[in-house]
Amino acid sequence: MTKEAFRLISPGGTESELPVRTGTVGPDVIDVGALYKEQGVFTFDPGFVATGSCESDITFIDGEKGLLMYRGYPVEQLAEHSSFIEVSYLLLNGELPTAEELDTFDHTIRTHTMLNEGMLNFFKGFRYDAHPMAMLSAVVGSMSAYYHDTMDVHNPEHRDIFAHRILAKLPTIAAAAYKLNIGQPFMYPRNDLDYTENFLQMLFSVPAEPYEIDPVSARAIDLLFILHADHEQNCSTSTVRMAGSSGANPYSAIAAGISALWGPAHGGANEAVLKMLEEIGDKSQITKYVAKAKDKNDPFRLMGFGHRVYKNFDPRATIIREMCHKVLKQLGRNDSPMFELALELEEIALKDDYFVEKKLYPNVDFYSGIIYRALGIPTSMFTVMFALGRSVGWTAHWLEMISDPQGRIARPRQLYQGPPQRDYVAIEKR
Numbered sequence: 109m110t111k112e113a114f115r116l117i118s119p120g121g122t123e124s125e126l127p128v129r130t131g132t133v134g135p136d137v138i139d140v141g142a143l144y145k146e147q148g149v150f151t152f153d154p155g156f157v158a159t160g161s162c163e164s165d166i167t168f169i170d171g172e173k174g175l176l177m178y179r180g181y182p183v184e185q186l187a188e189h190s191s192f193i194e195v196s197y198l199l200l201n202g203e204l205p206t207a208e209e210l211d212t213f214d215h216t217i218r219t220h221t222m223l224n225e226g227m228l229n230f231f232k233g234f235r236y237d238a239h240p241m242a243m244l245s246a247v248v249g250s251m252s253a254y255y256h257d258t259m260d261v262h263n264p265e266h267r268d269i270f271a272h273r274i275l276a277k278l279p280t281i282a283a284a285a286y287k288l289n290i291g292q293p294f295m296y297p298r299n300d301l302d303y304t305e306n307f308l309q310m311l312f313s314v315p316a317e318p319y320e321i322d323p324v325s326a327r328a329i330d331l332l333f334i335l336h337a338d339h340e341q342n343c344s345t346s347t348v349r350m351a352g353s354s355g356a357n358p359y360s361a362i363a364a365g366i367s368a369l370w371g372p373a374h375g376g377a378n379e380a381v382l383k384m385l386e387e388i389g390d391k392s393q394i395t396k397y398v399a400k401a402k403d404k405n406d407p408f409r410l411m412g413f414g415h416r417v418y419k420n421f422d423p424r425a426t427i428i429r430e431m432c433h434k435v436l437k438q439l440g441r442n443d444s445p446m447f448e449l450a451l452e453l454e455e456i457a458l459k460d461d462y463f464v465e466k467k468l469y470p471n472v473d474f475y476s477g478i479i480y481r482a483l484g485i486p487t488s489m490f491t492v493m494f495a496l497g498r499s500v501g502w503t504a505h506w507l508e509m510i511s512d513p514q515g516r517i518a519r520p521r522q523l524y525q526g527p528p529q530r531d532y533v534a535i536e537k538r
């Protein structure tokens with residue numbers, strides 16, 4: 109739908125008509141592609157607070173309404189009725205699968221979970237205490253050293269194979285990293301188990317005795333993967349799209365996304381939340397830490413609070429908070445002091461004018477770590493859990509980007525503030 113263009117008149121009187129583009133839902137966008145040619149100026153938006161980088165059919169977020177939908181389906185409905193494998197099919201293909209399509213997709217993923225045996229040698233080179241995110245990004249990047257035969261990004265069949273390999277093999281790589289950290293033998297995947305059951309057995313089973321899958325844990329992880337699966341143009345997804353826009357192989361683009369996710373301002377926040385709660389220690393210290401978070405001279409921030417888009421509640425945080433109550437109770441850990449502290453911190457923070465005024469609410473990372481810990485997953489693996497869920501979102505966005513006939517390499521401009529042109533000075537004259 110075409111809308112009336114924005115007219116821009118420069119101080120010198122040069123006029124530009126900037127076309128307006130309308131999406132299915134959400135704010136319109138102003139196409140500024142011709143601005144430099146017509147007006148000799150760039151737009152300037154550090155951090156891309158108000159800049160759309162692409163068109164996408166995959167995920168929509170309404171930050172005011174606290175709405176998140178994958179291919180049009182609200183995340184609450186998918187959380188209640190779907191599974192991570194079905195949501196993965198939806199994100200990758202655009203539609204919910206028929207029963208037959210789901211069976212075929214599930215079988216494909218189940219039968220591609222093993223790694224090339226040579227990849228396991230990488231784990232022999234890491235120190236026992238290497239951070240699992242470092243191992244995940246390294247080993248995923250190494251996949252491009254193994255799969256030369258199917259890396260033609262313009263070949264639809266190769267793109268499909270890449271998508272299935274990433275979804276199928278990431279849990280195996282993640283579990284191998286965990287086993288290295290705890291000095292236990294690597295456990296091979298099992299095709300008779302579903303996605304999250306298989307992940308749990310690769311994490312927690314040992315050759316010395318049978319392992320029984322806990323259905324509560326399996327369902328909780330499946331739900332957490334659904335809630336983390338995609339989130340439109342977040343930092344790590346934009347990184348995947350940017351890296352892929354040069355035509356780089358998709359495994360390297362995903363490895364770049366993993367690295368971007370690791371930052372504490374992004375996916376690394378779930379690990380930082382638990383460390384923050386441990387530092388706060390007990391309820392008596394909450395007021396002191398909330399004051400630190402408000403103090404401009406103090407770099408401390410309340411990890412798990414705030415969001416670039418959600419200026420109301422993060423719908424995922426709401427679901428995860430409710431899950432916390434249920435999972436902790438079902439696992440018999442409902443006296444979790446960490447959870448009690450988190451609930452108290454949320455209550456106090458949300459009454460504080462600073463947080464209310466700046467619209468800082470708990471985000472997806474605030475409660476997820478409490479559930480991971482209750483499931484026996486160590487803090488160092490929390491961001492890996494985020495990456496496992498988000499892997500399908502990264503893949504869906506890479507597929508969308510690489511298939512765009514109008515696609516071009518992402519190459520932003522800048523406002524230069526360096527020294528003006530000057531001549532070289534011989535060292536004896538400096």
Ligand code: SDX
Binds near residue numbers: 411
């Ligand atoms: C994720 O983009 C996505 O969709 C991300 C994600 C996804 O699914 O991919 O949702 C996942 O990354 C969630 C966010 C996890 N990060 C954290 O919990 C870290 C703590 N939060 C902040 O660092 C911050 O809120 C961000 C990074 C999340 C958002 O940063 P913005 O949008 O750049 O906001 P900002 O830093 O400009 O903050 C606005 C104001 C500032 O104060 P003023 O300069 O206006 O006075 O709010 C303050 C900030 O100082 N502020 C906080 C705060 N977050 C923002 N003050 C105290 N504690 C905080 N947590």
